[in-house]
Amino acid sequence: EAGVTQFPSHSVIEKGQTVTLRCDPISGHDNLYWYRRVMGKEIKFLLHFVKESKQDESGMPNNRFLAERTGGTYSTLKVQPAELEDSGVYFCASSQDWGLYTGELFFGEGSRLTVL
Amino acid sequence: GENVEQHPSTLSVQEGDSAVIKCTYSDSASNYFPWYKQELGKRPQLIIDIRSNVGEKKDQRIAVTLNKTAKHFSLHITETQPEDSAVYFCAASKGSASKIIFGSGTRLSIRP
DSSP states (O other): OOOOEEEOSEEEEOTTOOEEEEEEOOTTOOEEEEEEEOTTOOEEEEEEEETTEEEEOTTOOSTTEEEEEGGGSOEEEEESSOOGGGOEEEEEEEEOOBTTBOOOOEEOOOEEEEEO | OOOEEEEOSEEEEETTSOEEEEEEESOTTOOEEEEEEEOTTSOOEEEEEEETTOSEEEETTEEEEEETTTTEEEEEEOSOOGGGOEEEEEEEEOSTTOOEEEOOOEEEEEEO
16 A cells, blocks of 8 residues: 655755645545654644645644645645745645544655755 | 643663653643654654553553643653664644644664
């Protein structure tokens, strides 16, 4: 079974440009999350989809970030325009809940974004 | 909102000794507490988790304890080995359809 895949693995852009990150979750997983890890610090929550709906986007830093999940399958995270502080590793994860409990998160390998 | 604090940020132990990492959470409604290990350049992976209806869970050299009253949980690694060197993250969730919030991570180094 294929795991969570992310593309690109690394992107280098200049301040003011646009970048779109893509995540393909494990087939059948309703939950899809985006996280960001900056400078080796915490894994910071950005947002959570349940199928195609945004369940929680309280972690999105500002309106320069836009996430979509087409038909409840893959997801994209667009940063427009990019700023220096957006640099970091963006992780996508998917899961399937079990009854009352959150299911195990399966992470992708991350997309490293460098904004110059 | 939910907040998870993790200590220490770095930990160095002699090979064969035990390592303990501690976390506290703020939301008493949290009911699921996973631990993830991230090796250098790799993706985070689940190593053990515990649900709020139990106080302790063990898997070979790894154990997790949960104190719901104090709202804290801990990871215990015994007989540490070089391959245990990694960054460890605790996390908490309020259940189905809820986000999972992570602690700030602990970089564990095993000295030969």
